[in-house]
Amino acid sequence: GESVGLHLPTLSVQEGDNSIINCAYSNSASDYFIWYKQESGKGPQFIIDIRSNMDKRQGQRVTVLLNKTVKHLSLQIAATQPGDSAVYFCAENRDQGGKLIFGQGTELSVKP
């Protein structure tokens, strides 16, 4: 029969707090990483990306950190707002054909 599926990891934060969403990637040869935000009923929306020759990149209220030693990626959202509630995906690029491999996703819930 069908196995019971796993629920998405969830992160619940208070409005105004900082959020940190973590992601482990699998291939040490991946050279490009990207974070997407997916709101309910919509397609994934680009947030921020980083190449493997960097370990930190900042955007507006968001920061991505890359630790290649332990193959770990994180997304930090400052002053989290209710509009940040969504599922967040990390993705890695495995080859030059733009083949993005997506992680499991984390559901962020922001409490007002």
Add this chain to the structure above:
Amino acid sequence: DTAVSQTPKYLVTQMGNDKSIKCEQNLGHDTMYWYKQDSKKFLKIMFSYNNKELIINETVPNRFSPKSPDKAHLNLHINSLELGDSAVYFCASSQPTSGRWEQYFGPGTRLTVT
């Protein structure tokens, strides 16, 4: 202006039918993709076309056939639909520059096979 559009947004059909999903992008990108997102939100690439040429073809049943009439369009035809094909299908496009592969996604097509 919608950057990446898909039609239809919802598609309900019976097992064994054949259906198509259409995708158009007005970003001038050379590369387009099809992804499948299952009920657990897992997002997996199916196909990629660059300037009408197939460059990524993942392990997908051959009942799925992409077609790219021009670089702004990438359609997905599915034959003999099965229950397990029920999912949300996303089209995306990109124009890789300097090793960046930022992809722009469409709104998705929710396919339900009964």
